[in-house]
Amino acid sequence: MSRHYDVAAVRREFPVVDRMLYLDSAHQTPLATSIKQALIRFYEEGNELAGPKPVWLRRVDIIRERVAALFSASPSEIAFVKNTSEAMNIAANAIPFAPGDNVLLVEGDHPNNAYAFLNLQRRGVEVRFVQLREGAVDASTFAHHIDRNTRAISLSHVTFHSGHRFDVASVGAFCAEAGIYLIIDAMQSTGVIPLDPSQLGATIVGSGCHKGLLVPQGLGILYCQSGHQELRPAYMAMSSLAKPPVDYIARPENMALRDDASRFEIGNFNLPDIHALSASLDLLERVGIPNIEAHLYDLGDHLIDHLDEAGISLVGPRDRALRSPHIYVLDLPGDGWAEYLAEEQVRVSPERDGIRVSFGLFNTNRDVDDFIRIVRRRLGATRSRDLAPTS
Ligand SMILES: Cc1ncc(COP(=O)(O)O)c(C=O)c1O
Missing domain, CATH: 3.40.640.10 (Type I PLP-dependent aspartate aminotransferase-like (Major domain))
Known part of the structure; x- marks a missing residue:
């Protein structure tokens, strides 16, 4: 859903979304039909x-x-x-x-x-x-x-x-x-x-x-x-x-x-x-670039709320006035995130200071929720390993 345009219709233009969780539009966007x-x-x-x-x-x-x-x-x-x-x-x-x-x-x-x-x-x-x-x-x-x-x-x-x-x-x-x-x-x-x-x-x-x-x-x-x-x-x-x-x-x-x-x-x-x-x-x-910008900012807000709940910090700015609508770099603890996410069919880019999630006009809040679920699964496993008593 989007408050700004019919994102479901836009999504139908990008069949790749049925194959993977594509969060890498700052790298390149998938080809629309x-x-x-x-x-x-x-x-x-x-x-x-x-x-x-x-x-x-x-x-x-x-x-x-x-x-x-x-x-x-x-x-x-x-x-x-x-x-x-x-x-x-x-x-x-x-x-x-x-x-x-x-x-x-x-x-x-x-x-x-x-x-x-x-x-x-x-x-x-x-x-x-x-x-x-x-x-x-x-x-x-x-x-x-x-x-x-x-x-x-x-x-x-x-x-x-x-x-x-x-x-x-x-x-x-x-x-x-x-x-x-x-x-x-x-x-x-x-x-x-x-x-x-x-x-x-x-x-x-x-x-x-x-x-x-x-x-x-x-x-x-x-x-x-x-x-x-x-x-x-x-x-x-x-x-x-x-x-x-x-x-x-x-x-x-x-x-x-x-x-x-x-x-x-x-x-x-x-x-x-x-x-x-x-x-x-x-x-x-047809969609309107101001609407795309507004939708991507909404996705960013949603992502930031989830990151706060999960205790994950953002490398770049949080403030809408200082940040881009679509690029978010996550400071995820430990190594191996790029490989893990690739195995989970999530497309992101490893960047200098973390994992870069970037939205395109076809992404939805549900994509953000799915991404966070996948991240939390590994975080949970890592944190419980950290907490486990050593013998
Ligand atoms: C800010 C910026 N400039 C330039 C480029 C790429 O340059 P070019 O269009 O020459 O490949 C990128 C990414 O690909 C970029 O993020």
Whole structure:
């Protein structure tokens, strides 16, 4: 049951729930049946009609418009890329860093964000890691670390390893005032939390589509705020050009870039995944991302109540304002939990500081109850062993 949408109907889209207790959507979401069918339709078109590429490309434009609507952005601010890492690398290489400039990152944030910027060290750019303090990450986290050479802050919206939800809007306001670019890795929030990059003050937002956006791996979205012509792509192809040569002959004098986000796209698209995204957007639009967020927060509250009763602590924040709706890392005592849960057909991810439970739009309170029952069974066995008198 959900107070927010017909979760039973959504659940029917995910047959995997009949085979296992799937609590790993922050790793990847299982494929929904309607999205699988969209992929099959695409492959059938290729197979039976030799792929009408102009038709496929017209659909890319329509899907770009729908992605833009999801981000309350203009289609000209959206590019299709490969994944989050590519988006972060595009951002890192587009920013006009000079030697001696610096960029601020959060210590322990996702490595795919960090390495994109660490790679700039060879160009004399300094990477400053700011400690993740207890509680919120907001503008005050960075205020003491910037100087006149700071050009950018790059951080996750939601952390994959503890479920922190950073106060990106406050960081965005700070960046706007300081004249600094703000880059957001939204991999863990797209499809789970409504996102409005302009309201967050983000210059570039990057996200893969294989978690909250429900599409198989290999497609990413890049939002680039309009009006930043100084942000130039590190690599170029015909699709980056304002006027691609109709005769397909490259000329050095024809290098003017498109002025929208598509200047960051190169070569052919991941067309199967973009078609899958269309079906995913159908599902997400039908359910509503604000409803998904609200439902996942309810599941989180339910989980936290159970954890309190069982005496299990949460690694990340408990407060709704500071936590993500769907990621909960449990500090379970002793070893062997990942193996035990796998044997019990429970899919979770072992993380740095515990076992990560992450919800998807198809999970229910009953899933939480089942999970806790399975955890308690092992806890009970372990605790009674601990209590047993030794001979
Ligand atoms: C915050 C975050 N960034 C990035 C990634 C992955 O990057 P990519 O989309 O390049 O595989 C993940 C997880 O897979 C993540 O949790």
